[in-house]
Amino acid sequence: xxxxTPKERLLRSLxxxxxxxxxxxxxxxxxxxxxxEIMQHTGHTLPEAHHVDSLMRxxxxxxxxxxxxxxxxxxxxxxxxxxxxxxxxxxxxxSCEPKIKVEAYKSVKDVEFKPRGVMEKSSRVAAVVQSLHxxxxxxxxxxxxxxLTGPLSTSASIVDPMTFLKQLRRExxxxxxxxxxxxxxxxxxxxxxxxxxxxxxxxxxPTATGEILGPKMFKEYAVYYINKLVDAIHAxxxxxxxxxxxxxxxxxxxxxxxxxxxxSVDAFVNLKQMKEEYNTLTTMGNLSTYLxxxxxxxxxxxxSKVLLRNNIDIISPACGLSTSTALKNIQAFTTAIxxx
Amino acid sequence: MAKTAExxxxxxxxxxxxxxxxxxxxxxxxxxxxxxDPLNAIDQGLAKGMDEAGKLFEEEEYFVPELLMxxxxxxxxxxxxxxHIHLDDAGERHKIVxxxxxGDTHDIGKNLVKVMLSAANFEVIDAxxxxxxxxxxxxxxxxxxxxxxxxxxxxxxxxxxxxxxxxIKERGLEGKIKVVIGGxxxxxxxxxxxxxxxxxxxxxxxVRIAREMLG
Numbered sequence: 437x438x439x440x441t442p443k444e445r446l447l448r449s450l451x452x453x454x455x456x457x458x459x460x461x462x463x464x465x466x467x468x469x470x471x472x473e474i475m476q477h478t479g480h481t482l483p484e485a486h487h488v489d490s491l492m493r494x495x496x497x498x499x500x501x502x503x504x505x506x507x508x509x510x511x512x513x514x515x516x517x518x519x520x521x522x523x524x525x526x527x528x529x530x531s532c533e534p535k536i537k538v539e540a541y542k543s544v545k546d547v548e549f550k551p552r553g554v555m556e557k558s559s560r561v562a563a564v565v566q567s568l569h570x571x572x573x574x575x576x577x578x579x580x581x582x583x584l585t586g587p588l589s590t591s592a593s594i595v596d597p598m599t600f601l602k603q604l605r606r607e608x609x610x611x612x613x614x615x616x617x618x619x620x621x622x623x624x625x626x627x628x629x630x631x632x633x634x635x636x637x638x639x640x641x642p643t644a645t646g647e648i649l650g651p652k653m654f655k656e657y658a659v660y661y662i663n664k665l666v667d668a669i670h671a672x673x674x675x676x677x678x679x680x681x682x683x684x685x686x687x688x689x690x691x692x693x694x695x696x697x698x699x700s701v702d703a704f705v706n707l708k709q710m711k712e713e714y715n716t717l718t719t720m721g722n723l724s725t726y727l728x729x730x731x732x733x734x735x736x737x738x739x740s741k742v743l744l745r746n747n748i749d750i751i752s753p754a755c756g757l758s759t760s761t762a763l764k765n766i767q768a769f770t771t772a773i774x775x776x
Numbered sequence: 777m778a779k780t781a782e783x784x785x786x787x788x789x790x791x792x793x794x795x796x797x798x799x800x801x802x803x804x805x806x807x808x809x810x811x812x813d814p815l816n817a818i819d820q821g822l823a824k825g826m827d828e829a830g831k832l833f834e835e836e837e838y839f840v841p842e843l844l845m846x847x848x849x850x851x852x853x854x855x856x857x858x859x860h861i862h863l864d865d866a867g868e869r870h871k872i873v874x875x876x877x878x879g880d881t882h883d884i885g886k887n888l889v890k891v892m893l894s895a896a897n898f899e900v901i902d903a904x905x906x907x908x909x910x911x912x913x914x915x916x917x918x919x920x921x922x923x924x925x926x927x928x929x930x931x932x933x934x935x936x937x938x939x940x941x942x943x944i945k946e947r948g949l950e951g952k953i954k955v956v957i958g959g960x961x962x963x964x965x966x967x968x969x970x971x972x973x974x975x976x977x978x979x980x981x982x983v984r985i986a987r988e989m990l991g
Contacts, residue, residue: 535906598887601841602848648884650839682960686836726934726961760935 441577442506443635449750450636450675450697452718458744460751460773462499463638463677463700464509465583467756470495472531473763474502483527486513486534487560493567500578502763504770507579507636508571511564514585514640518593520558521550521621531759541595544603544610549617555625565632572633579636581677582629586641587619587661594618597643604653611657619661623668630672637669638677639696645680646687654687659694666695677720681755692717703727703754708746722754723769729758733768740772781812785821788853792825793832795845797852804856814857818897822853826895830980840884843979847891870990871921875903875912877933877940885959886927888979893925896983909940916953923989925982928959937962938970945971956985 439456440448446459462469475481478498485491496508513534515525522540541547555561564582572580585593591614592600603611626637644658666676678696684705691699692714700720701707707719727739743751751773757766779787784807791799800822807817829846832838838846872893876886883905893900901919903911907926916924928934937957944953957967958976967975973989976982 597884598844601884602844605841605845648840650836650842653839653841758933 443577443579446507446579446636446750447675450677450718452749457776458749458751458773459506460504460770461507461579461581462503462505462509462752462757463507463581463583463636463640463679464496464511465585465638466514466640466642467638467679467700467753468509468512468583469499469503469505469753469757469766470512470759471499471503471757471761471763471766472759474498475530477502482512482530483534486511486527487563489563489566489570492563493570496567496571497575503766504774505766506770507581508568508575509581509583509638510567510571511560511583514589514642515593516558516560516564517555517585517590517618517622517625520555520561520625521590521594521618522548523594533756533759536593539592539594539596543599544591544595544607544614547595547614547617550621552620552624555621556628561625561628565628568629568634569632572635580634581636581638582626582634583638583640584622584626584629584665586639586644586658586678587615587622587665588644588658589641590622591615591618592643601648604649604657615657615661619664622665626665626669627672630669630674634674636675636677638679638700639665640679640681642681645682646684646690647682651687651690655690655693659690663693663695670695677750679720688713698750700750700752701754707743707748711747718749720750720752721748723751725753725755725757725761728753728765728769729761731765733764736765736768737772740769744773744776778810779806781807781810781816782820784810784812785817785824788817788821789825789828792822792846792849792853793828795842795849797845797849800849800853801856804853807857808860814860817857818854822850822857823896826850826892827983830892830983834978834980840888843888844891847895850895869897869899870923870986871899871901871919872923872925872986873901873903873912873916873919873921874925875907875915875927876905877926877928877936878906878908883927885929885979886925889925889927889958889976889982892979892983893986896987898983898986909936909943912940913943913947913949913953917949922952923954923956923986925956925958925976925986928957928962934961934966937972941971954989956982956989958982 480494485495515534519525524537526537528534675697677698679700698718698720703724788803954973956974957972964975974985
């Protein structure tokens with residue numbers, strides 16, 4: 437029998453305190469579980485729910501209620517931040533996530549620095565924080581996770597990403613200025629989430645991978661700005677999950693430098709080994725989203741048990757879920773963890 | 777004393793590896809001033825340099841930013857050399873359609889493949905990102921391309937790759953248009969399962985595969 441509430445369990449896990457069993461979560465943002473099957477059933481649908489707080493919170497509840505994940509995860513995309521900073525968005529469809537139509541700036545040197553305070557003026561930021569407020573008040577036992585797009589991914593969503601990557605090397609000073617600017621606004625956004633009841637902040641930064649940047653730039657940019665953001669959120673008194681995409685063999689020492697309370701990783705990273713190498717790390721992950729989409733409940737159930745055997749601290753999907761994943765597959769996953 | 781064509785080609789290749797756009801520009805102008813073969817300078821200079829950069833990428837010496845800068849250097853050189861190529865020397869370049877499958881907008885991988893193929897002197901038709909299966913096949917037919925390279929970065933979108941391959945079969949184009957696939961969630965096993973002609977582990981491998989397929 438569960439002794440702890442889902443919120444206590446997650447918070448204790450993030451503090452490395454003893455828990456009754458492992459939590460199983462899906463933090464939202466890049467990793468959201470707004471499956472087509474759920475939306476068709478409940479009628480709270482995307483893309484509308486990206487805009488309207490009453491729909492957003494209902495969909496977040498539907499996801500929680502149907503999947504068995506032990507949290508609310510908001511929003512359901514990675515475009516809120518870039519939109520507030522000037523990039524036009526294509527909101528996609530029921531099954532297709534929103535994307536940047538075209539980045540607002542061609543170069544880091546073209547970026548117009550908007551004054552602090554633009555986040556709270558964004559209608560979509562408002563939808564996110566109002567949803568967090570509503571859910572955290574109404575369901576105080578369930579952790580409400582606010583998901584942020586990380587500094588590099590947000591920067592690469594306002595500046596043409598190919599140019600941006602080159603400029604990380606060629607125009608260091610201007611690139612740092614943009615990252616610093618973006619990080620400042622992300623801190624403001626996180627503050628709004630925290631003020632409105634977010635239990636945990638989750639940061640996903642898919643552009644900031646060791647594979648794309650290499651170890652040197654990963655340290656100079658990804659670790660530096662993610663930590664700046666994490667430190668600011670810690671000062672607000674809230675724990676932070678950091679998700680790093682891709683293979684990370686090359687940047688393992690840098691991963692250990694991240695200040696996040698838990699590090700969430702992709703499917704092909706051996707978390708068991710990582711736990712042994714860096715025993716202070718709180719690990720999160722990493723059931724393959726490929727398995728979740730293309731496999732069957734039995735196989736998923738068995739694989740989920742492997743995560744428990746490896747004592748991964750917080751159990752979650754390894755990356756962004758396919759919106760066409762079958763609900764019964766997700767349920768097999770969460771059930772396997774909950775009956776521990 | 778003027779440098780020989782070979783010396784210039786070697787320096788061009790090195791300048792590409794060093795990401796030195798300016799030097800590549802100077803050297804390309806030197807090729808023209810000396811009356812050397814511009815096509816040869818592309819093949820034996822710029823493309824060789826890009827091959828070397830691709831190797832460094834596979835060896836994890838270079839990463840995406842470096843590779844992009846090398847490719848900028850190649851493009852600078854090509855822009856200078858190209859107007860001096862006599863059309864009948866050039867022969868016909870093979871065309872390859874590249875794109876990111878429908879539903880997916882992560883195009884770093886696709887752009888890298890494009891960069892590497894262009895530097896290897898293939899004519900690349902970029903179908904963009906979020907490309908539906910019909911558009912891939914229509915574009916290949918219209919352009920007379922023999923290869924389609926499809927990238928997917930999310931498991932969400934992998935089904936649509938299989939749809940593209942099935943569409944090629946339905947239209948009786950099997951064997952005439954080959955499909956190469958790659959991207960983080962893709963595995964050789966998945967490529968085999970859906971009947972793709974090849975799986976490419978990275979952008980550099982894509983060039984090798986294209987060369988093999990087109991002889």
